[in-house]
Every structure is written in C-alpha cells, then in structure tokens.
Amino acid sequence: MCQLLGMNCNVPTDICFSFEGFSARGGKTDDHSDGWGIAFFEGKGCRMFLDAQPSVASPVAEFVRSYAIHSTHVIAHIRKATQGEVALHNCHPFRRELWGQYWVFAHNGNLPNFEPENMGFYQAVGDTDSEKAFCMMLETLRSHFPHGKPDVKELYFVLQEITAVIAKVGIFNYLLSDGIHFFAYCSTKLSYIVRQAPFAAAHLIDQDMTVDFREVTTERDRVAVIATTPLTDNEVWxxxxxxxxxxxxxxxxxxxxxx
Amino acid sequence: MCQLLGMNCNVPTDICFSFEGFSARGGKTDDHSDGWGIAFFEGKGCRMFLDAQPSVASPVAEFVRSYAIHSTHVIAHIRKATQGEVALHNCHPFRRELWGQYWVFAHNGNLPNFEPENMGFYQAVGDTDSEKAFCMMLETLRSHFPHGKPDVKELYFVLQEITAVIAKVGIFNYLLSDGIHFFAYCSTKLSYIVRQAPFAAAHLIDQDMTVDFREVTTERDRVAVIATTPLTDNEVWxxxxxxxxxxxxxxxxxxxxxx
Structure with missing residues (x-):
C-alpha cells in the first residue's frame, strides 16, 4: 500500500518540514519505496514532481526537500506497489483537466479487480487501480454537471456517492483537489492536524527535526496537514x-x- | 513570442547540452523571460518542470540543467508573453490525456483573437491562444478517431488539416508528442539537426560550451534536435x-x- 500527505492553508505555505518526515518513509523509516510524487497548486497552475525512484534516494525529491515552494493546496504520495509495475506512469498523484481546471488525485489502498465500465472520456495512462478510480470519479462528476463546476455542496454529495460505490471494492483512502477545494476521504486510515495561532514547536516522528512555527508564521495563518499516519510526536492529530x-x-x- | 526546443532519439538521451544554450535565451542571451517549461517522456509516463520565473534565474531550471534526465521525446519552451499574464498556468508545454496517452504541446507564435467554438471536452486552464489551439487539436483528433489512436499516417493527415485551419489565424510553429510520435510544424521558423555516427564536437551559440559527442555516444545512437533557431555554430541545421x-x-x- 502507500501513504498520503496533503496540505491546505489560507496563505501559501511551504511543505518542507512535513515532506522531510514523509519522504523518509519512502525507504528509510518505512518501506514505501516504489516511487513518489507531489503536486503544488499555484493559482490555476499546478506544478508536479514525480519519480519512480524511492523518495529517500531520488534527486528530484532532494530538490523538493530543499527548495521551498509555497502553495495553498498540496498533495503528495509515496508508493508501495500493489497493482502496476514500478514506473513513472504509475506514480501518484495523477492529474486531469475538468471544467477548465486541473484536478489532482492520490490514493492509499487497494481495489482488487477494479475495472470500471462506460468510461466515455477519461482513460488511465498507467496500470493502477488508483488512476482508474480517479478517471471514474471525474467521468461521474462531468456527466452529473456537464455545464461546469457546481457549488461545493452539490459537488460534495456526488463525490460522496461515487466514493461509496468505489469504496465497496476495497480500501480507498484518497486526497483530491482542484486548487480551490481540497477533499480527503478516509476509508480505513487518514489523520489531520490544524495548526493556527497560538503556534508552538513541532517535532517529526521520522527524523529528529523540530520547527518552531512561532518563528515562521503570522497570527492569521492556518494550515491543515493531512496524512495516512501522524507526522509529529508532540501534537494531537x-x-x-x-x-x-x-x-x-x-x-x-x-x-x-x-x- | 517564444522559442521552442525539442528532442527525439532512438535511445534515451539527456538534453543537458542543448538546454544549457536554450535556457540562456530566457533572460541572458535573449529576452524570452516570462517563464519556461520542459516535458520528458519516460515510456508512457511524462515528467514536467514548469516555472513562471525566467529560465536563467529559476532554481527549477538550474536543477534541470544539472540533473541528466534521459528521454527519447522532450519538448521545451521559453516564453515571451503575447497573450495571458506571466503565471504558471500560462507556461508551456501543456499536457492532456487522449486515448489513454499523455499528449504534450508547446507553441511559438501568436494567434490573434483566437476563440475556437464547439469545444466539447478539452478546455484551456490558462489564458493563452496556445493552450486553446492545443485543446482544439485534441478535440479534432478525438472526434475523428473516437475508438483510439489510428496509424501515424492517418493521424498525420488529420493533424495537417487542423494545423492548416489554425495557421490561417496567425503564426503557429509547434511541437507535439505523445511519447511515441513527435510532430514538428513550421509556420514561419523552425530548424532541426540529426546527429548520428560519425559524431563530432558541437559548440553552443549562447554559451561558450563544447561537447564532443564521440565521447558520449555509441555508433547506433541517433538524435534529432529541433529548435526555433540553431543552438550550435559549427553544425549545419x-x-x-x-x-x-x-x-x-x-x-x-x-x-x-x-x-
């Protein structure tokens, strides 16, 4: 299986601290070493870094750890392959365009023998159950709302419905975002923490590293971090x-x- | 306007030498400093790096210059904005999925008042004429071949037809690839060189840098480099x-x- 990391905030924030601990699980503190990926929304634009190498050994991951990219919507993934070979085309997150916006998706779990039918438009490029599920979700949203993106409540209910259908097939924890909304679905395991004033110091589980958020934030900042399992050992997730x-x-x- | 760089080869090759000279035109030897991007196909997968910063100043471009990524199909672009603000979502290349494959596109030129109609599926995320033209091309290919990718000759003729329609609107040099085929269209300005045995040394125009390809190739390697204007001063383009x-x-x- 895999692990998920997401971030959603009210001002563009870098994810270096969380990604440091998370990417250590890709071959050092855990064995999710079959590739990794991360997507950063910047306004309507979206920047993605993917690699089939383990995140602890990948030069691209090293670059992402060292270069502070600021974003309000981030989705990251480290892979332990269940379906599909270890290859770039099977690395999450996946991205497609719907209603003139980029949509980004990453999945933790396993959907055995998942073969959605009647896929009119979106087709998986790779071999994973995850990308097929993502295509099916977008296909469903598009056919429900052919004229454009509805309000978030309408979107939520249709997403909930199609999620319930797919989650019957197997384990289906996911993160999904279009850079405006950020959806997180827990099928078996997913946690989050909201950091806001008064800020404190946080210490990683996977690396001996501490950040004192009082030094790097303003009073109005609010950051939610979502992860398969907690990333810090001195905060309540x-x-x-x-x-x-x-x-x-x-x-x-x-x-x-x-x- | 902008500049294009492409590479197509029979074995995965790195583009570091060509990209070194090309990216210098993004603010140093030329003024295409409104962003840049590069896409590398690796099998069915596709890795993209984009930035709205000038390619001479961008840390992401510095990473791409220093890290040898091997690929058989590469498309790069440096931008001098004509339509659409300087922003990540307006940086080329653009990417969409068609027939279960990623398609990547970059454009040099300008299509004044270009507003394609009847766009059933693909919508531009950004504001450029270029992304709209790309969407229109994919829309046309999809509606001509609804059941999947045809052979290259059939594809070529339909692409030629839709290209001719768009090229009537303005300047429309482009590079387009799905990681299997690599299309290059010259509307006003586009050159290429094929490097194969016997290899020789090449010297960049934009940097004082020489590579002796005899030292880094085997006898069966063949590499085509396509660019808006030649990148070397001792070879015949x-x-x-x-x-x-x-x-x-x-x-x-x-x-x-x-x-």
Missing amino acids: TQIQPGELLVFQDGLPMKYAFS | TQIQPGELLVFQDGLPMKYAFS
Whole structure:
C-alpha cells in the first residue's frame, strides 16, 4: 500500500518540514519505496514532481526537500506497489483537466479487480487501480454537471456517492483537489492536524527535526496537514472516521449532511 | 513570442547540452523571460518542470540543467508573453490525456483573437491562444478517431488539416508528442539537426560550451534536435519549410503525401 500527505492553508505555505518526515518513509523509516510524487497548486497552475525512484534516494525529491515552494493546496504520495509495475506512469498523484481546471488525485489502498465500465472520456495512462478510480470519479462528476463546476455542496454529495460505490471494492483512502477545494476521504486510515495561532514547536516522528512555527508564521495563518499516519510526536492529530469525506478550505475541515 | 526546443532519439538521451544554450535565451542571451517549461517522456509516463520565473534565474531550471534526465521525446519552451499574464498556468508545454496517452504541446507564435467554438471536452486552464489551439487539436483528433489512436499516417493527415485551419489565424510553429510520435510544424521558423555516427564536437551559440559527442555516444545512437533557431555554430541545421509538418521517429524526420 502507500501513504498520503496533503496540505491546505489560507496563505501559501511551504511543505518542507512535513515532506522531510514523509519522504523518509519512502525507504528509510518505512518501506514505501516504489516511487513518489507531489503536486503544488499555484493559482490555476499546478506544478508536479514525480519519480519512480524511492523518495529517500531520488534527486528530484532532494530538490523538493530543499527548495521551498509555497502553495495553498498540496498533495503528495509515496508508493508501495500493489497493482502496476514500478514506473513513472504509475506514480501518484495523477492529474486531469475538468471544467477548465486541473484536478489532482492520490490514493492509499487497494481495489482488487477494479475495472470500471462506460468510461466515455477519461482513460488511465498507467496500470493502477488508483488512476482508474480517479478517471471514474471525474467521468461521474462531468456527466452529473456537464455545464461546469457546481457549488461545493452539490459537488460534495456526488463525490460522496461515487466514493461509496468505489469504496465497496476495497480500501480507498484518497486526497483530491482542484486548487480551490481540497477533499480527503478516509476509508480505513487518514489523520489531520490544524495548526493556527497560538503556534508552538513541532517535532517529526521520522527524523529528529523540530520547527518552531512561532518563528515562521503570522497570527492569521492556518494550515491543515493531512496524512495516512501522524507526522509529529508532540501534537494531537485527529483521526478521520472511516467512511467520512471532509472538504478543507482555508485550512479548516468541513463536511455536509443532507438537510 | 517564444522559442521552442525539442528532442527525439532512438535511445534515451539527456538534453543537458542543448538546454544549457536554450535556457540562456530566457533572460541572458535573449529576452524570452516570462517563464519556461520542459516535458520528458519516460515510456508512457511524462515528467514536467514548469516555472513562471525566467529560465536563467529559476532554481527549477538550474536543477534541470544539472540533473541528466534521459528521454527519447522532450519538448521545451521559453516564453515571451503575447497573450495571458506571466503565471504558471500560462507556461508551456501543456499536457492532456487522449486515448489513454499523455499528449504534450508547446507553441511559438501568436494567434490573434483566437476563440475556437464547439469545444466539447478539452478546455484551456490558462489564458493563452496556445493552450486553446492545443485543446482544439485534441478535440479534432478525438472526434475523428473516437475508438483510439489510428496509424501515424492517418493521424498525420488529420493533424495537417487542423494545423492548416489554425495557421490561417496567425503564426503557429509547434511541437507535439505523445511519447511515441513527435510532430514538428513550421509556420514561419523552425530548424532541426540529426546527429548520428560519425559524431563530432558541437559548440553552443549562447554559451561558450563544447561537447564532443564521440565521447558520449555509441555508433547506433541517433538524435534529432529541433529548435526555433540553431543552438550550435559549427553544425549545419536544416530549416523546415513554412507550412511543413514533420513527424520524427527514432531521430529521423518523415513526412507523408497523399498518394
């Protein structure tokens, strides 16, 4: 299986600290060493770095760890292959365009024998169950809303519906974003933390590294970090409930209920 | 306007030498300093680096210059904005999926008041005429061949047709690839060189830098480099004729005629 890392914030923030601990799990503190990837939204634009090498050994990952890219929506992934060979075309996150926006997706889990039918438009380039699931989700959103992106509540309900269908097939934790909204779905395991004033120091689990957020933030900053398992050992992370779909905006999690 | 750089070869080759000279034109030896980008195919996968900073100042470009990525199909671009602000979402190359393959496109030129209609599927994310033209080309290919990619000759003729329509609007030099075929269209200005045995030394125009290809190649290697203007001053580059569409395969240019 794999691990997920996401970040959503109210001001562009770099993910260097979290990515340092997360990428150590790609071959050093854990064995998710079949490739990795990270996507940063910058306005409507989206910058992606992918590599089939383990994140602890990849020169591209070394560059991402050392170069502070500021973004409000980030999705990262380290891979332990279940379906599909170790290759660039099977590295998450995956990206497609829908309604004139880039959509980015990464998955942790396994969907055995998953072969969606009636795929009119989006086709997987690689061999993973994950990319097929992403294509099916976009296909469903497009056919529900052919004239453009609906408001977030409408989007949420359709996403919840198609997620429930796919989650019946197997384990389906995912992160999904278009650079405006940030969706996080917990099928079995996904946690988050919201950092805001008063800030404190945080210490990584996977590296002996501490950042004192008081020194690098302003009072109005708010940052949500979402990860398969907590990245720090001196903060309280919230476990998302299995079956729960959250949508983060400006660093705050929300969910909707039919009323 | 902008400048294009492409590479197509029969064995995965790094583009460091050519990119060194090319990227110098993004703010040092020329003024194409409104962003840059490069895409490398690796099998079915595709790795892209983009930045809205000038290529001479961008840390991402510095990384690409120093890290030898081997690929058989590469498309790069340095931007001098004509339409659309200086921003990541307006940097070439652009990428979309068609028939389960990534397609990558970069454009040099200007298409005034270009607003294609009846765009069923592909929509531009950014504001450039270039991305709109790319979307229109993919839309046309998809509707001509709804069941999958045809053979290269059929593809060539439909591409030639839609290219002729768009080229009537303005200047439309472009590079287009799906990692299998590599198309280069000259509207006004585009040159190429094929390097193969016996290899020799080449010297850049934009940097005082020489590479002796005898030291870094084998006898069976063949590499085509395509660029808006020649990158070296001691080799003979071939100017593609205005209105001519070439398709490169294994480092060799071909074209088709109706028979």
